Amino acid sequence: AQSVTQLGSHVSVSEGALVLLRCNYSSSVPPYLFWYVQYPNQGLQLLLKYTSAATLVKGINGFEAEFKKSETSFHLTKPSAHMSDAAEYFCAVSESGGYQKVTFGTGTKLQVIP
Amino acid sequence: ETGVTQSPTHLIKTRGQQVTLRCSSQSGHNTVSWYQQALGQGPQFIFQYYREEENGRGNFPPRFSGLQFPNYSSELNVNALELDDSALYLCASSLEGQAHGYTFGSGTRLTVV
Numbered sequence: 173a174q175s176v177t178q179l180g181s182h183v184s185v186s187e188g189a190l191v192l193l194r195c196n197y198s199s200s201v202p203p204y205l206f207w208y209v210q211y212p213n214q215g216l217q218l219l220l221k222y223t224s225a226a227t228l229v230k231g232i233n234g235f236e237a238e239f240k241k242s243e244t245s246f247h248l249t250k251p252s253a254h255m256s257d258a259a260e261y262f263c264a265v266s267e268s269g270g271y272q273k274v275t276f277g278t279g280t281k282l283q284v285i286p
Numbered sequence: 287e288t289g290v291t292q293s294p295t296h297l298i299k300t301r302g303q304q305v306t307l308r309c310s311s312q313s314g315h316n317t318v319s320w321y322q323q324a325l326g327q328g329p330q331f332i333f334q335y336y337r338e339e340e341n342g343r344g345n346f347p348p349r350f351s352g353l354q355f356p357n358y359s360s361e362l363n364v365n366a367l368e369l370d371d372s373a374l375y376l377c378a379s380s381l382e383g384q385a386h387g388y389t390f391g392s393g394t395r396l397t398v399v
Binding site for chain 1: 319321326327328329330331334342344376378380383384385388390391392393395
């Protein structure tokens, strides 16, 4: 069974500060890993994905994440927060074989303080 | 290339009623997955449709059912609505069910009163 744990339901950072959102996963087979962003009253937008190629994955809007198998982690970072980054972020995992259900974490709301 | 379109965007139903939500998949995609997102929660997998058949199901009761049509569009039907069914329902399309190729729609906000 696959699962995702996001540490911290709310994270606040100052504008210009480092953004770090934490995600740990569990999967019995090599996983695909994703970060999605959701703005209020909208659907999910894919930020980036890991599909067993490079372990450091670059996404849209300056975000990146590093797959660390030994730590079963896939933390999301951005060097400098912008006001427009305020949103809810979901980490998700999928098994790489068979039919591919995506399992989401409970989300982290990012607040950016001016 | 068109994205995923869901309709309606919002609706309000009364407890006990039935509802049908619709999803048009992205051009070239043949798989549709449905998710329920309760307020303050992450999306929960309901089921997936591939080649007009259910191809996997999450922990949802049988009153949640679906269809996929030959053009790959899909419907989610919920019977005997309960207050806890109030949520954002998200549809995602992909090719051959590949999770790394999911495209999500903007969702349907269902309120049950």
